Amino acid sequence: MTPRPATNSFGRALASHAILIAYTVIALFPVLVIVVNSFKQRNAIFRSPLSLPNSETFSLVGYETVMAQGDFLHYFQNSLVVTVASLFFVLLFGAMAAFALSEYRFRGNSLMGLYLALGIMIPIRLGTVAILQLMVAGGLVNTLTALILVYTAQGLPLAVFILSEFMKQVSDDLKNAGRIDGLSEYTIFFRLVLPLVRPAMATVAVFTMIPIWNDLWFPLILAPAEETKTVTLGAQVFIGQFVTNWNAVLSALSLAILPVLVLYIIFSRQLIAGITAGAVK
Structure with a gap:
């Protein structure tokens, strides 16, 4: 009897990890959107909500308000x-x-x-x-x-x-x-x-x-x-x-x-x- 090839087990493990990563990204995406937009100016939040903050849109005014008021x-x-x-x-x-x-x-x-x-x-x-x-x-x-x-x-x-x-x-x-x-x-x-x-x-x-x-x-x-x-x-x-x-x-x-x-x-x-x-x- 020939041994079962190890590539099948490796492939299944790789597929499982890929599925797990995909589910993690989907689950964390709303959280990432909230965190990213918390570092933007207000007009940038509505203009490009999915983009990362840059030198023009970066702002900490939200966190300053939170720390000052609460x-x-x-x-x-x-x-x-x-x-x-x-x-x-x-x-x-x-x-x-x-x-x-x-x-x-x-x-x-x-x-x-x-x-x-x-x-x-x-x-x-x-x-x-x-x-x-x-x-x-x-x-x-x-x-x-x-x-x-x-x-x-x-x-x-x-x-x-x-x-x-x-x-x-x-x-x-x-x-x-x-x-x-x-x-x-x-x-x-x-x-x-x-x-x-x-x-x-x-x-x-x-x-x-x-x-x-x-x-x-x-x-x-x-x-x-x-x-x-x-x-x-x-x-x-x-x-x-x-x-x-x-x-x-x-x-x-x-x-x-x-x-x-x-x-x-x-x-x-x-x-x-x-x-x-x-x-x-």
Whole structure:
């Protein structure tokens, strides 16, 4: 039997990468148009929206307006604190709960998994009134803690659902060998299991991070004060005030988009590995 030529595999891999690049360009094109036009004069935006800025059309007046009229550095700080803290708790508690559901058999295991699955299907926004009443009773309105608690609860069902499936694939022999060596369950979890499900953790992080960063509903309901505004809420308020100032609007949108885009690019390799894990051999 003659071996299968390697050129076929190389050709398929090349075609897959070409398709991925094409989809990436299509997805990023609107973002690039917004960012490019944010560095242009107003008349150049309408005259040639797809062209790059040059010495005649380049202008930073939009960013000057944004920095002068809105405290975007503080908004970025609030969004960063809320997003990072929420991701930390979602990944920590989600991974621990997924490990418990996949590793241990106890009464109510299946019901607990079903309950968490329902948390994915039922939007948390349906409980906005009850959440607001709870935050008012706890004195957490207009605090970043309120947003962190809500986003942690919002992200946990999906995190547990995804991570439990990946943790079931971790070798039982590896975990039993650790127990024989005298490792505690926490040591097995943090040193043996978590490194093996890192792509899945990155996948959960991306799918959790983007809705948190882009969310407008809960910051508007729970933390609308100036000192607790997130960048999305601040950008929306700014756009409402400068709706006819296209330089300022595009600059505000660029500032709101770029951070999450950078984080997405950083986690993209792990995201693809987590999505495709188990799909191909």
